[in-house]
Amino acid sequence: MILTEKLEQIKAIFTEMEQALIAYSGGVDSTLVAKIAYEVLGSRALAITAVSPSLLPEELEDAKIQAATIGIPHQIVQTHEMDNPNYTSNPVNRCYFCKSELHDTLKPLALELGYPFVVDGVNADDLHDYRPGIQAAKERGARSPLAEVGITKAEVRQLSQQLGLPWWDKPAQPCLSSRFPYGEEITVAKLQRVGRAEIYLRKLGWHNLRVRSEGDTARIELLPEQIKEFVLTTNLPSVVSAFQDFGFIYVTLDLEGYRSGKLNQVLNQQPLSANS
Template identity: 80%
Template structure:
């Protein structure tokens, strides 16, 4: 099954002849970039959009991974923070983010001679509430993984089979996803969340989120690690660090980390869209 899907993905890129990959450095878009490069060689290009909602660590990872894959990698700036429809943080915030991304990429692709723009959306993403997918579709973006029915688990399997050392890299959505819908997003808020997550990763904790609500930071870790975290971490030093970043209160979510947790406040029909 995996071999068949890999061959289908290769055939899809062979038909494209030239492709621009909207490349975040996450495991999904990196797999797409790898397969595109294997098929198209220098007729594939990866483009990463940089804005305050992207962790500097993620940009560094994207650059390292692109170099290992051997794909041409360009960096552009996007300006979703200039759009009040984005910064007001409505439930469809991601729609405005992806609109900005692809409205920036589309003219560049045309100028550079790439008839196709592709992203890393996978089959599982279609079952979640992802308003950004609609924005990409409206602009003619292709999603090879979703088109071939490749799930997140299969993305990791394929990445491992292709020898990509980051096949088990944790998901890392943009920093704006750390805020409850309706709370205004600012550059300073994004920066303090980013610094807080970097602090925790430097302590050795990887698959995590720091959710921000008002003056409160809520740390989410994998449930089976919560006891170890409390026992092993200097909580006084951690609190002082977070307060130096601008938080007033620091809490630990006892339920633990769960992807898409902020979407649980949405109505059932909307969350299933």
């Protein structure tokens, strides 16, 4: 099926819904969903961004700017997954408890405001990765139009570019809790430490990156083709000093580089369902 046909199918889904609340993180997927929903429904579409310590402040600002550019009504809500020990203990299904909190917050809000549907930005590729949060969303009745019509991540970017969205190539930015190995307790202080480290590197000009945290060690992941340039052009002692100011003791560079899904490679010995 060609992309224009998939776009028309998503529009038809929103037409049938008549009103929809969008779980809107500001990432490229949910922003595309918000754009299409607003084109079809106008003010009968509402974008909601959930804020918690696991969201970078700069991501919230991006979400506000993008929503204003699209024109869609936009609201902020607080979620409290950090109050749940099932989340903060960081089990392999941590995302299940995150999305449970999100949709347990959004669903009653949607009903209170008169929106019969909560819609998220899950795409077709997400269904083939280990994403326990998808199951939590499904259990609470959320809809995923991109996945329903088979739109992949690459097609999300292609369609976003065709629709004139300037952030079509925005790097993926999962929540900060994904920077920690499964089993290491997540705290607000640790999240803030990682967030400050990533913002610091972005201000130096490095954007598609992760700072992984394990105990007192920070591991910087850059795109593989950028590693040599980083070593040759960056004031490494200054980076170490900054990271130590943030609370790390040791600072390392991952020689493999950034690779999406690296957190889940420890699960390869225990095959898991994509949605459980």
